[in-house]
Amino acid sequence: MFDQNPFARWFGIDETTTQHILTEALSRGADFADLYFQHTKTTSLSLEDGIISRANTNIEQGVGIRAVFGDQVGYAYSENLDIDAMKAAARTAAAIAEGTQTVPPQHVQLQSPGNYYPINRDWDQVDVAERLPLVTQAETIIRQMEPAVEKVSIRWSDSDERILIVTSDGTFATDRRPMATLYSSVTALKDGVRQSNGASVSRREGIHWFSEPNIRQVCQKAVDRTMILFEARRPPAGEMPVVLAAGASGILLHEAIGHGLEADFNRKGTSIYSTMLNTKVAPDFVTIIDDGTQDNDRGALNIDDEGQPTERTTLIENGVLKNYLHDRISAKHYGVSTTGSGRRESFRHVPLPRMRSTYMLDGPHTKDEIIASVDHGIIADTFTNGQVQIGAGDFTFYIKNGWLIEGGKITAPIKDVNIIGNGPDALKNVVMAANDSQLDDGSWTCGKSGQGVPVSMGVPTMLVKSLTVGGLNQ
Amino acid sequence: MEQDLHTQAQQAVSLAKQSGTENAIASVGDENSTEYTYRDGKIEEVKQSTSRGLSLQLYVNGRYSTHQTTDLRPETIAQFTTDAVALTKHLSQDPYRVIPDPALYEDRPTLNLENNDPTVRDLPREVCLDWLKKMDSVTHTDERVVSASGYVWYGWNTSVRVSSNGFSGTRSGTSIGYGVSVTLKEGEHGRPEASRIVRSRHLSDLPSHEQIAQEGLDRVLSRLDSTKAHSVKSTLIVDPEAGGRIFGSIIGALQAQTVQQNRSFLADKNNTQIANPILTLIDDPLQVRGLASRHYDGEGISARQLPMIENGILKNFYVDTYYGRKLGWQPTTGSSSNLTFAKGDKNLAQLITDVSQGFYVTSWLGGNADSTTGDFSFGFRGHQIENGQLTTPVSEMNVTGNFLTLLNSLIAVGNDPNPYTSMQTPTLVFENVEFSGK
Numbered sequence: 001m002f003d004q005n006p007f008a009r010w011f012g013i014d015e016t017t018t019q020h021i022l023t024e025a026l027s028r029g030a031d032f033a034d035l036y037f038q039h040t041k042t043t044s045l046s047l048e049d050g051i052i053s054r055a056n057t058n059i060e061q062g063v064g065i066r067a068v069f070g071d072q073v074g075y076a077y078s079e080n081l082d083i084d085a086m087k088a089a090a091r092t093a094a095a096i097a098e099g100t101q102t103v104p105p106q107h108v109q110l111q112s113p114g115n116y117y118p119i120n121r122d123w124d125q126v127d128v129a130e131r132l133p134l135v136t137q138a139e140t141i142i143r144q145m146e147p148a149v150e151k152v153s154i155r156w157s158d159s160d161e162r163i164l165i166v167t168s169d170g171t172f173a174t175d176r177r178p179m180a181t182l183y184s185s186v187t188a189l190k191d192g193v194r195q196s197n198g199a200s201v202s203r204r205e206g207i208h209w210f211s212e213p214n215i216r217q218v219c220q221k222a223v224d225r226t227m228i229l230f231e232a233r234r235p236p237a238g239e240m241p242v243v244l245a246a247g248a249s250g251i252l253l254h255e256a257i258g259h260g261l262e263a264d265f266n267r268k269g270t271s272i273y274s275t276m277l278n279t280k281v282a283p284d285f286v287t288i289i290d291d292g293t294q295d296n297d298r299g300a301l302n303i304d305d306e307g308q309p310t311e312r313t314t315l316i317e318n319g320v321l322k323n324y325l326h327d328r329i330s331a332k333h334y335g336v337s338t339t340g341s342g343r344r345e346s347f348r349h350v351p352l353p354r355m356r357s358t359y360m361l362d363g364p365h366t367k368d369e370i371i372a373s374v375d376h377g378i379i380a381d382t383f384t385n386g387q388v389q390i391g392a393g394d395f396t397f398y399i400k401n402g403w404l405i406e407g408g409k410i411t412a413p414i415k416d417v418n419i420i421g422n423g424p425d426a427l428k429n430v431v432m433a434a435n436d437s438q439l440d441d442g443s444w445t446c447g448k449s450g451q452g453v454p455v456s457m458g459v460p461t462m463l464v465k466s467l468t469v470g471g472l473n474q
Numbered sequence: 475m476e477q478d479l480h481t482q483a484q485q486a487v488s489l490a491k492q493s494g495t496e497n498a499i500a501s502v503g504d505e506n507s508t509e510y511t512y513r514d515g516k517i518e519e520v521k522q523s524t525s526r527g528l529s530l531q532l533y534v535n536g537r538y539s540t541h542q543t544t545d546l547r548p549e550t551i552a553q554f555t556t557d558a559v560a561l562t563k564h565l566s567q568d569p570y571r572v573i574p575d576p577a578l579y580e581d582r583p584t585l586n587l588e589n590n591d592p593t594v595r596d597l598p599r600e601v602c603l604d605w606l607k608k609m610d611s612v613t614h615t616d617e618r619v620v621s622a623s624g625y626v627w628y629g630w631n632t633s634v635r636v637s638s639n640g641f642s643g644t645r646s647g648t649s650i651g652y653g654v655s656v657t658l659k660e661g662e663h664g665r666p667e668a669s670r671i672v673r674s675r676h677l678s679d680l681p682s683h684e685q686i687a688q689e690g691l692d693r694v695l696s697r698l699d700s701t702k703a704h705s706v707k708s709t710l711i712v713d714p715e716a717g718g719r720i721f722g723s724i725i726g727a728l729q730a731q732t733v734q735q736n737r738s739f740l741a742d743k744n745n746t747q748i749a750n751p752i753l754t755l756i757d758d759p760l761q762v763r764g765l766a767s768r769h770y771d772g773e774g775i776s777a778r779q780l781p782m783i784e785n786g787i788l789k790n791f792y793v794d795t796y797y798g799r800k801l802g803w804q805p806t807t808g809s810s811s812n813l814t815f816a817k818g819d820k821n822l823a824q825l826i827t828d829v830s831q832g833f834y835v836t837s838w839l840g841g842n843a844d845s846t847t848g849d850f851s852f853g854f855r856g857h858q859i860e861n862g863q864l865t866t867p868v869s870e871m872n873v874t875g876n877f878l879t880l881l882n883s884l885i886a887v888g889n890d891p892n893p894y895t896s897m898q899t900p901t902l903v904f905e906n907v908e909f910s911g912k
Contacts, residue, residue, distance in 0.1 A: 053568035059543040237910030387840035391665030396840025396853040418851035470851035470872030
């Protein structure tokens with residue numbers, strides 16, 4: 001199986017080599033060990049002042065070696081894939097264990113991964129000359145759209161990632177993960193005032209996806225989001241109803257709920273949700289999913305970074321908290337199967353339970369009903385940051401663009417305010433959700449323990465009865 | 475080791491030249507790090523790494539690109555370099571892209587920055603475990619603690635930079651840090667948390683492990699019974715550990731790229747009063763034992779002290795070769811180093827005493843800023859101040875404003891800079907700031 005495997009050939013390893021390294025990692029009595037081989041080539045282009053005058057390529061290659069003893073982890077990595085270097089790293093990882101018995105590594109079985117991001121051509125088969133027109137096209141589109149635009153900056157990035165995972169309990173899994181991101185940023189000048197904003201699209205796609213309409217869409221967003229700022233102001237400060245527009249407002253789920261349901265925090269008792277499993281945490285119409293199986297989505301994974309199949313995990317079903325997100329360590333702790341949520345930034349990092357694509361299913365209301373129900377509040381549309389304190393449950397997200405709602409109608413645009421709330425309180429206070437759930441395909445990167453991983457998110461239009469809105473005191 | 479890195483960098487430059495590059499810069503770096511996490515009486519994670527990487531900057535017939543790799547086998551390096559040069563030829567020519575002027579490499583300081591602590595390079599596992607146990611026993615002295623983690627990490631790095639127009643330099647340094655994060659049980663579900671973490675280049679510059687653990691525990695205990703206060707326009711006191719968030723945004727707006735791309739609210743403010751005259755801010759790469767101290771910057775430009783804001787007047791920008799040429803400005807340095815503030819005459823506790831009504835911010839939560847307009851809005855945690863006393867802990871609140879207004883509403887600077895970071899903000903006091911709560 002190893003011999004014919006193109007990934008094993010790519011990394012120059014065979015089953016005997018991996019068994020030797022795993023044996024080293026288990027040599028001090030660890031009860032589990034795994035190897036994570038990675039090769040990623042990233043190509044980036046940057047356009048400013050009308051020309052693409054900077055490119056970057058980055059090759060990251062290495063192996064991460066983990067030894068697990070109960071819930072204790074020893075970890076080391078090596079960029080050098082010579083057997084001696086890898087064995088030395090394995091010995092370092094092994095030192096976590098203080099066991100007396102050693103288990104030998106099992107013969108491996110090939111995992112059948114999902115196939116959630118088929119593309120026509122891998123990125124390493126695409127010449128740079130084919131990428132350049134996508135970037136210049138984006139600039140041209142923006143310039144044609146809006147004469148008030150002064151500066152356009154386009155950033156392109158694509159990556160081709162090969163992963164091979166071997167575990168001491170017999171998993172052998174490989175994956176090839178594409179990712180492509182187009183980011184357009186715009187500065188416009190109007191009556192002596194400057195405003196800037198941007199928009200991005202990021203998907204596990206090949207070059208064929210970047211058609212003129214798809215590029216135009218992200219450019220249109222960048223221009224619209226910039227030009228509206230000239231009319232926007234700060235809303236009044238304080239608590240008020242907040243309508244979350246369908247799509248990127250999924251950041252609320254990610255921060256207010258998602259992180260708190262990552263099982264490592266619950267295993268340690270440090271999440272505000274650690275005592276809430278199988279309890280009612282939201283109204284009946286709230287069902288929240290974390291999903292690694294959506295086609296070409298930024299959060300999709302054929303396998304997770306522990307070699308386990310990914311899945312569509314129901315976190316909250318009809319308002320009841322049903323599941324946490326598990327990696328191997330937390331799944332063992334809770335006596336459940338992993339949810340395929342063990343993820344890591346690269347071979348330099350240990351896997352942790354992480355979100356993939358987190359979204360809420362349709363609710364029973366309509367967008368119009370929701371807006372009409374608000375007498376004095378805001379609707380939040382685009383976001384540039386979010387954060388949560390897992391234990392206190394306080395979460396924030398930063399609204400770049402939104403509108404005031406007055407007397408049941410959308411009125412003046414608003415900008416640049418932070419929203420803060422408490423996760424469990426906000427969930428209880430979701431009073432309406434519409435039938436228009438959609439995913440946002442912006443380049444969201446989730447940070448945890450110093451590791452960034454790509455994610456996506458989505459919601460239908462929804463109403464939270466009260467959140468604290470940053471703004472001005474009247 | 476250093477010679478080895480130098481040879482590898484020199485070879486990379488030669489290889490790039492052979493592949494048709496006019497000018498090239500190569501950096502090769504080694505990093506060594508060890509991290510321990512200890513939780514509730516036992517080791518949770520040990521992570522060790524030794525790492526090497528190569529980075530290349532290429533100037534090919536008026537075109538420019540950058541490249542990094544961790545695959546350093548000679549045969550793959552050759553292909554990597556050839557591919558890199560070939561890729562560069564597809565890009566647009568750009569008259570502003572030139573290798574830094576070698577005159578900027580001259581007069582490199584030789585001052586001993588004391589970046590290296592030999593103790594850090596030779597820390598036995600038993601010593602680290604002993605520290606972790608000490609911190610763990612302090613953080614578990616309150617029965618409300620549900621979980622407490624202790625961290626110790628240390629490492630060192632060496633990097634060599636060589637350019638085809640005569641630059642050659644080596645930087646190396648050690649770093650060590652430790653700290654705790656503590657979570658309490660409060661009521662049925664509440665799990666308030668806080669952390670206290672310090673880092674330095676020298677072990678002897680850090681407070682005792684017991685002290686750090688006690689401060690971490692005290693911080694989280696001070697979070698109990700936190701509430702949301704009413705929205706109000708009031709005085710803001712920023713803890714020395716929290717000031718970096720504000721000045722990080724201001725430093726971002728002083729980058730030549732931000733200015734040249736018309737995204738800086740400070741673009742046209744050179745030599746104008748942007749803050750209360752009590753504010754003086756110096757970029758000091760030559761601070762002995764500073765976390766960001768260096769003899770030369772990322773372009774090889776020789777390091778020197780740079781006044782950024784002097785008595786409230788904006789004096790300098792961070793100007794690299796490329797954006798400097800675009801703007802017609804002389805390069806200063808492309809990136810910030812240690813930021814030091816002219817000290818006031820009071821510390822945090824004394825400054826709190828002077829405030830009748832306001833909020834003391836200990837940490838931020840989320841939020842963001844717009845570098846084009848200077849608008850910002852941050853979530854925060856802290857305490858209410860009433861009649862010169864800290865009272866109720868507050869949470870779920872935001873502070874909102876514009877940096878230009880904020881800088882002008884600065885009314886006091888403390889004498890207590892945070893030494894455990896390169897952005898060494900002291901206590902800062904601002905008046906008439908917009909708070910939103912209930």
